[in-house]
Each structure stands twice: as C-alpha cells, then as structure tokens.
Amino acid sequence: MSVYLSSSEDYEALLDQYDTWLFDCDGVLWRGDQVVDGVVQVLHILRKRGKKMIFVTNNATKSRKDYKKKFDQVGLEVHVDEIYGSAYAAAVYISSVIKLPKEKKVYVIGQAGLEEELRDEGVSFLGGTDPADNTLESFKLENFTLDPDVAAVVCGLDTRINYTKLSKAFQYLTRNPGCLFIATNEDSTYPTSHGTLPGAGAVWAPLRFALDRDPIVTGKPMKTMLDCVKAKVNFDPHKTIMVGDRLNTDILFGQNGGLATLLVLTGVTTKEDITGPSASTIVPKFVTSSLGDLRSVEKAP
C-alpha cells in the first residue's frame, strides 16, 4: 500500500530519511521544455541540504552533454556528471558489457544524442541521422548492400522513424549471424508540454513484431542503467529514493535496485492507474501530486 504525501511534515520526513535522490526527467522535472511548477525551488532546497542528486532519463534523443545544456536552459542547477541517459547506458553496455570488437559496428535507429554517446564510447555505427536513412522514399531491397560488420542494432526514440530504417534493421537482425537487438528503453509513451506522444517502445515495436523477438533493453527498469550510476557514484540504497512518473520503468527501476520509490502524478501515470480495480501491481512506496510540492518545507512558518 502506498503512502500518500501532501503536508510539509510529510516532505520534511522524506528529506530527513533519504540523502540520495534519483530523478526521472520527462514527466517529473518537465514536460517537453516546460519545467514543472516548483521544481527549480525543490532542487535548490535539496542542493542546499547537501543531498546527492542523480538524473536518470530513458530519453535517448539527447546525450548527457545535451541534457546539461537543457538543464542550464530551464534554470536547473545540475552537473553533467549527475546525468545518466539511456543513450549512455546503451553505449556503455555495447562497449563494456558485450565488449563489441573494434572492427564491428552497430546500426542505429535513433538521433544525434545516441550517436554522440556511441562515438564517445568508441563504438562505430551507421544509420541514425545519415540522410540516406532519413528518407520517405520506398525502400528497395535490391539496392541495399548488407554491411557484414554490423553486429548489433540499437534502437532509441527516433522522431524521424521510417520504413527504410526498419527495413535495414530487419536485414541486419535476420541476415547477420548473431546480430544483437538492443533497445535503449521500452517506454510506450512520453509526456510533452502539449500532450502525450508515442515513445521509444512504440518506435521499435514493428521490429519486435516482424522478428517475433524481444530486444535487450538497457534503460529503466533494467539493471544496466543503475550499474552505470553505481560505476561512478557511491550511494546507500537504503537511504536512496527514485522519483518517477511511470510505474513500469521508473518505479520498477527503483524497486529492482532496492531503492525507495516516489511516484509523482505530473507525467504519464494518473491516480486511477494506482487505485481501484485495475490498479497496477507495481506499487510505489510513496505517492505525491508533484515534485514541486516539496517546496512547502520552506514555506512552513
């Protein structure tokens, strides 16, 4: 059963109990470029109280450096070493977990942020933002030359997804022996300032259907993402809380890592999703309307 938080006393108790705070981004800190009301103040309070803060996003369209620019633009005081994205997790997984040989490559369905993280990890790639792949022309298999060095296909959110990219990925995954199918994350949707859009999971779902094969997912809720954080940051899981807006990624990610979890209702999850007969089996430890509400700890007389 979740504990619903609403008073400054509730929030004060949470601040006392946890000294490391992990935050999801889309739906918690912001929706698109619109920062959630009160979040700037709350991060400032946490910083002032010496809390360790880590930002873990499944959005693979941006690199950690891109996100640092976004944090700066929206007025949130965050260091690049506090930012962990699913693009970075996928690149580390390919370079350091499967240890892709240097002569091998990955075919990318995704955007520049994913390419930047792969490049920074020394992973060769093709596809992605290549103009030849970002076309609405019909894909002609007779004109396609298979690159035998492609040993994995990696898929992230790609707002320019098309039939050519899906067809090339399909060729590598069915014709290059042992070619790995990797997804940065499986979010079905994500919130923006103007409403909800299909997420990365909806981008690569056609491949899963065509292949009848599930990808290796490296973002939340999977362990790989937390391993990336643990490789750089020391924290006590018993004094760490994960704040998210999606049950099957953020909250499950926290639970898989043995962390406390705080669900906020400013993103994709509604109160109906966690109450009543069709409530999810993923039950957060705490629930509150918005991360911004924690600013009331400094409004108390």
Ligand SMILES: O=C(O)[C@H](O)[C@H](O)COP(=O)(O)O
């Ligand atoms: O890939 C997607 O579907 C979205 O970018 C993802 O849902 C947003 O990631 P978050 O910051 O919520 O982890």
